[in-house]
Amino acid sequence: MLRQLEGSRAVAMAVAACRPQVVCAYPITPQTHIVEGVGEMVKSGELAGCEFINVESEFAAMSVAIGASAAGSRAYTATSSQGLLFMIEAVYNAGGLGLPVVMTLANRAIGAPINIWNDHSDAMAVRDAGWVMLFAESNQEATDLHIQAFRLAEDLSLPVMVNMDGFVLTHATERIDVPTQEQVDAFLPPFEPRQVLDPADPVTIGALVGPEAFTEVRFLAHAKQIQAIGHIREVADEFAEAFGRRAGGLVNTYRAEDADVVVVALGSILGTIKDVADQMRERGTKVGVVGITSFRPFPLDALHEAIGDARRVVVIERAFSIGFGGVLSTDVALAIADGRARISTVVAGLGGRAVPEAAIAGVIEDAVAGRLEALRFVDLDRGVVERELARMAGDRHSGPSAENVLRDLRAVASRSV
Amino acid sequence: MTATQKVKFYQVGSFAVGNRLLDADQRTVQSDVSRHNTITSGHRACQGCGEALGARYVLDAAMRVTGGKLVAVNATGCLEVFTTPYPESSWQLPWVHSLFGNAAAVATGVAAALKAQGRDDIRVLAQAGDGGTVDIGFGCLSGMFERNDDVLFVCYDNQAYMNTGVQRSGATPAAARTATTEAVGPEPGNPFGQGKDMAALAMAHGIGYVATATVSDLHDLEAKVERAMDFHGARYLHVLVPCPLGWGSNSADTIRVARLATESGLFPVYEAEYGTVTAASPIRHRVPVEDYLRLQRRFRHLFDSSGAVKRPDIVAKLQQLANRNIDRFGLLTNEVA
Numbered sequence: 001m002l003r004q005l006e007g008s009r010a011v012a013m014a015v016a017a018c019r020p021q022v023v024c025a026y027p028i029t030p031q032t033h034i035v036e037g038v039g040e041m042v043k044s045g046e047l048a049g050c051e052f053i054n055v056e057s058e059f060a061a062m063s064v065a066i067g068a069s070a071a072g073s074r075a076y077t078a079t080s081s082q083g084l085l086f087m088i089e090a091v092y093n094a095g096g097l098g099l100p101v102v103m104t105l106a107n108r109a110i111g112a113p114i115n116i117w118n119d120h121s122d123a124m125a126v127r128d129a130g131w132v133m134l135f136a137e138s139n140q141e142a143t144d145l146h147i148q149a150f151r152l153a154e155d156l157s158l159p160v161m162v163n164m165d166g167f168v169l170t171h172a173t174e175r176i177d178v179p180t181q182e183q184v185d186a187f188l189p190p191f192e193p194r195q196v197l198d199p200a201d202p203v204t205i206g207a208l209v210g211p212e213a214f215t216e217v218r219f220l221a222h223a224k225q226i227q228a229i230g231h232i233r234e235v236a237d238e239f240a241e242a243f244g245r246r247a248g249g250l251v252n253t254y255r256a257e258d259a260d261v262v263v264v265a266l267g268s269i270l271g272t273i274k275d276v277a278d279q280m281r282e283r284g285t286k287v288g289v290v291g292i293t294s295f296r297p298f299p300l301d302a303l304h305e306a307i308g309d310a311r312r313v314v315v316i317e318r319a320f321s322i323g324f325g326g327v328l329s330t331d332v333a334l335a336i337a338d339g340r341a342r343i344s345t346v347v348a349g350l351g352g353r354a355v356p357e358a359a360i361a362g363v364i365e366d367a368v369a370g371r372l373e374a375l376r377f378v379d380l381d382r383g384v385v386e387r388e389l390a391r392m393a394g395d396r397h398s399g400p401s402a403e404n405v406l407r408d409l410r411a412v413a414s415r416s417v
Numbered sequence: 418m419t420a421t422q423k424v425k426f427y428q429v430g431s432f433a434v435g436n437r438l439l440d441a442d443q444r445t446v447q448s449d450v451s452r453h454n455t456i457t458s459g460h461r462a463c464q465g466c467g468e469a470l471g472a473r474y475v476l477d478a479a480m481r482v483t484g485g486k487l488v489a490v491n492a493t494g495c496l497e498v499f500t501t502p503y504p505e506s507s508w509q510l511p512w513v514h515s516l517f518g519n520a521a522a523v524a525t526g527v528a529a530a531l532k533a534q535g536r537d538d539i540r541v542l543a544q545a546g547d548g549g550t551v552d553i554g555f556g557c558l559s560g561m562f563e564r565n566d567d568v569l570f571v572c573y574d575n576q577a578y579m580n581t582g583v584q585r586s587g588a589t590p591a592a593a594r595t596a597t598t599e600a601v602g603p604e605p606g607n608p609f610g611q612g613k614d615m616a617a618l619a620m621a622h623g624i625g626y627v628a629t630a631t632v633s634d635l636h637d638l639e640a641k642v643e644r645a646m647d648f649h650g651a652r653y654l655h656v657l658v659p660c661p662l663g664w665g666s667n668s669a670d671t672i673r674v675a676r677l678a679t680e681s682g683l684f685p686v687y688e689a690e691y692g693t694v695t696a697a698s699p700i701r702h703r704v705p706v707e708d709y710l711r712l713q714r715r716f717r718h719l720f721d722s723s724g725a726v727k728r729p730d731i732v733a734k735l736q737q738l739a740n741r742n743i744d745r746f747g748l749l750t751n752e753v754a
Contacts, residue, residue, distance in 0.1 A: 051529035055522065056560030060743060062521035063557060067490065068525020070513045073525065073533050093515050197488045197511035197527060201537055205493075206503035357567035399554035 002177050006170045009138035010176040011104060011162075012037025014146045016047045017184040018102075020076040022068035024031045024061040028083040029116045029267045030166035033104035035078050045412040047101055060394075062090035062101070068207055070100040072196040075149065076101070081108035083124045090125060091159075095130025096196070096207060096221065100153035100160070102146065103131075107267065107318075108166040109351040114401040117352020118166040119318040120266060123295070124327045130221045132160040133296040134248065135266040139169050139176050140292075144247030147179060148235050150188055155231060156224050157194040163295075165268040167352065179243060187242050225297040232294050250299035255281065256288025261367050262310040262341075264303075264332050269316060269348075269355060276360045287364055292328070303335040312342045312367045316360070320347045325375045348378040355379075384394055384408055392405045438444035445635050446478045453509060455489075456608035460497040460507040465668025468496055468573040471632045472544060475571050475656065478642035479542055480510065486539045488531075490524040492549030493517035495580040496573065515576030516656065518553035520545045521561035523601050524568040533568070540646060541567065544658035547574040547588035548654075551613045555587075565650040565663040569642075571655070572615060575660035583663040587613045590683070591738065593715045595663070600718035609734060620689045631657040633676035637698060638651050639660035644688070655673065665714020682739035685746045697746040706735045 005013075012034050013232040014320045015023075023037035039054075041047035051068075055061045061077045064380060068075040079087060109115040110122055123133060132152060136142035149160040164170060179187075195205060209217055229250065236249035242407040246252075254274050256262050260375065263273050277287040292299070307313060313336060315329040326345030333343050346363050348353040349368050359378050367371040384405055392400040398404065454602050455476035462469035481488055491497045491514040500507040501514070515523045524543035531539050543561075543717060545554050550572035559566055577595045578584040585595040591609040593601040598607040619627045625648040630638040637720065644650045659666055659674045666674050678684040681704050687697035710716040710732065721727045743749055 020527045046562055049533055051533045053525065053529055053564065053566075055525075056563070057556055058601055059519060060522040060525075060557050060560050063515060064526035064529065065523030066512070067517050067523035067528075068518075068530040068533075069526070070523075071488065071527040071530035071534075073530030075530070090519060091514055097515070127730050199486045202511040204506035204511060204512050205682075206497075207503050207506055209503040214504055218467065253594055395546055 002175045004173055005139075005176045005178070006033065006171060006173045007142060007164065008033030009037050009174070010139055010165070010178050010220065012041070012102065012144045013148055013178045014143045015076055016041045017179060018147060018150045018188055019047075019074065020050055021073035022051045022053065022064065022075045024055050024075075024077045026055050026065040026079070026083065027059045027111070028058070028080045030118075030170045031078045031083070032078040033170060034104055034106070038076075039356050054331065057089040058176050060092055062087040062094060062103075065101045065103070066094050066097065066099055068103055069094070069101050070097070070195070070197050071189065072198070074154075074191045074192045076103070078104035078106065080106040080254065080332060081110055081116075084122045084126060088129070091153060092129045094159045098141065098221065098224065099192075100191075102149045102153050102158055103159070103161050104146070105161050105163045106162050106166040106170045109205075109304045114415045115351040116166075118168050119352070120163075120348045123161075123163050124319045124321075127296060127327070129264040130158070130225075130292070131155070131296060132158055132232070133227070134160065134293055135291075135295055136162060136164045137268060137270045137291055137293075139164075139172060139174055141246075141247045142169055143176055144180055144239065144243065144245070145253060148248045149185060151235050152228065152231060154191055155235075157230055158224050158228065163267065168268045175372060178247075179324060187239065193393050197239075229294070229297045229299060232297075247294055250294045250302040251289045252293055252305050253269060254289040254291070256290055256306055256308060256310070258286055259288025259308070260286045261267055261314060262307050262311045263289055263314045263360070263364065264292065264307075264328070265316040266292050266328060267318070269318065269392060272357055273316065273360055275412050276357050276364065276373045280358070280361060280364060285367055285368055287366070295328070298331050300335045306337055307341065310341055314346055315343065315368050316346045316348055316355075316362060316363070318349045320345070322387075326372045334401065344372045346372075347373045347376070347377055353379065418432060423545060427504065427615055444683040447474060447635060452477045453485065455480050455509050456500060456507045456745045457509055458507075461474060461502055461506065462495070463668070464496075465671045466499075467632050467671045468546065468575055469499070470657045470671065471573045471638070472496055472659040473636050474508070474632065474635060475544070475642050475654070476542070476632065478639040479540070479569070482643045483540045485510070488527050488539060488541050490515070490520050490527060490623045491540065492520035492543075492545030492554055494546040494549050495582065496546065511631045514568060519557050520554055521548060521570055522557040522569065524570070525561050525564070525566040528567045530621040537634050540569070540570060544571045545574065546579070547576060548586045549575045549580045550574070550705060551587040551615045557623065559622065559721075562619060562624050562651045562653070565624060566675075567649050568652070569645050569652045572655045574615075574655055575658050575663060577660075579660045587611075587671055588615065592719065592735060594718060595715070600610045605718045606715070608694050609615055616653065616689070619655075620692045622651070623692045624651040624653065625649075625691060627664045628650040628653075629655045629684070629686050631658070631675040631679055632659070632681065632697055633672045634686070634698070641688065646679050663715070665717070666712050670712055674709065674712050677704055679713070680704045681706045682743040682748055683735070685742040685748060686747055692748065699750050700743065706739050707732055710735065743752040
């Protein structure tokens with residue numbers, strides 16, 4: 001049934017419908033509404049058979065989830081940004097142990113400077129942790145991906161992270177169809193753990209592994225991710241059949257078949273990009289869009305196929321590797337390593353900065369005209385940057401850059417009034 | 418006070434009681450050939466390892482009292498390393514190791530999972546060294562205490578980071594030499610006035626049961642594990658476990674050193690319920706702190722080559738700490754002359 005819901009609320013309802021047995025909560029904006037929602041359902045009795053634990057840190061949140069999962073219960077938590085970094089040791093541990101924890105990551109920038117708004121630098125920081133990482137384009141997809149996430153996690157004995165853009169999705173209210181309990185029960189069987197702490201059959205989980213076997217254990221984690229490439233497709237197909245709409249999968253392709261320029265991106269920005277593609281196609285530019293739903297495992301073959309014969313690929317990223325450039329772009333480049341297309345990284349929307357249609361259109365036009373550099377920062381105020389660089393060059397004690405920039409901007413604003 | 422054996426025999430010289438002098442039902446779990454051997458032989462602990470001994474005592478007692486329905490969570494550290502050299506494992510119970518600092522939180526998760534599954538017959542025990550308890554694991558431990566999660570947390574305290582090569586922890590005693598508090602300069606070893614009293618911190622959380630123990634009194638240690646299992650909610654057991662490597666004590670002296678720690682008053686052995694001390698084990702035969710210190714190379718800078726006190730000022734300060742414990746817990750009430 002379609003209802004007007006905040007994205008976080010819909011995700012909380014979807015998670016509850018998956019009958020989690022242990023949910024741990026630690027507040028961090030913009031994730032908090034999700035665990036608040038689940039907590040309320042546990043407290044009221046609406047979600048029975050679930051232990052809701054208010055932990056003292058994100059490190060504890062993931063650790064509690066690890067213990068719960070190892071003891072054979074379906075475990076869930078959610079976090080963002082600094083919270084993800086605070087739990088990162090446990091994030092890697094859940095990946096290494098192959099425990100099917102599901103976590104929502106409400107994507108948010110990482111400080112310093114502290115910033116609560118959306119970008120993808122948090123997700124990129126755990127790219128190599130051994131988790132399946134799915135990105136939702138819309139709140140409907142975020143809702144649906146959580147239901148698929150538990151299936152994937154438990155089928156593969158791998159943790160799954162569902163990424164949804166902070167504020168842009170988590171705090172947006174829109175029409176969402178939250179599946180019924182009966183639908184979810186039919187799709188998601190009870191948790192049958194691959195490994196479990198059981199006195200009737202004692203096992204050792206988390207033993208020390210030396211050089212003699214570490215490579216093999218690590219490779220097995222990789223092999224499971226490669227299996228996941230096939231399984232993510234199957235689960236998405238099964239979901240479409242059961243629920244009557246598509247969600248998830250490896251990549252989602254929009255008007256890319258005959259495209260000269262393909263724009264690749266993750267998350268909610270894809271909606272804006274698709275609108276721009278429509279407008280530009282009306283003006284005669286063959287623009288296609290490829291959204292990557294599964295960032296880990298990375299779908300090289302599916303992406304290769306989706307990009308097809310396009311001559312130019314523009315990767316729009318809400319994160320970048322400082323001192324290098326694109327993160328997603330380096331992966332995308334591997335998918336088109338035959339050199340048939342020229343690839344550019346476009347960094348946009350950092351720390352919640354809006355990415356308007358005009359900015360995307362401008363980038364695509366420059367790509368078509370061969371004017372787009374290998375790495376471009378959209379909407380970067382070069383003046384501000386140059387003035388701070390000059391201050392740093394001229395004064396050994398120029399002070400904190402973030403503060404200088406803010407002062408500079410205020411000065412500019414006051415002059416312009 | 419917990420019912421440890423009432424009979425006192427002193428024939429063995431160690432002031433411990435020989436099991437052979439007791440009725441069968443008063444004997445320790447360890448003396449029983451059918452004990453669980455929860456940490457079975459073949460592990461890689463050093464000779465005379467107090468932690469291996471302490472963990473075996475604690476877990477075998479816990480296995481007996483729970484009828485084998487026990488899950489153990491382990492922090493990173495010696496105990497984890499020496500028991501699980503891949504592909505072998507000493508553990509005869511379901512056992513999980515996650516990280517250095519999160520054993521208490523993982524145990525919370527295990528307990529929550531079992532509760533959600535309706536398996537209230539299975540108990541959860543978390544264990545860590547002093548680093549994994551008082552330092553890196555403190556946040557998770559305090560959270561577990563505060564929420565009163567149904568976990569018995571056991572700290573095997575050997576008073577430094579032994580697995581990484583004897584570095585100072587928040588449980589390292591004053592004046593002790595470690596690799597990061599070397600015995601050099603005018604104030605050799607670990608500074609005075611630092612460190613955490615972890616059992617007191619546990620008590621401050623108001624949890625049901627807190628106890629300290631050492632590997633020198635097996636009856637007492639086993640009884641405390643059993644007593645801890647009478648409670649539900651968070652419980653804490655702090656076990657002093659000498660480390661021949663880190664303390665520079667003779668491997669054959671592990672029990673002796675642990676006993677002298679209590680008999681000197683430096684390590685008070687007591688129990689508390691809901692934040693109040695309910696019993697303390699009296700010192701049976703008081704010794705000056707130097708008797709304890711002299712057996713350990715980590716305090717060698719306090720003595721000269723003949724064994725005479727070289728730094729009476731420091732030894733006196735340590736004696737003051739012991740005296741304070743003796744006064745605070747009334748440890749001399751039953752002294753045996």
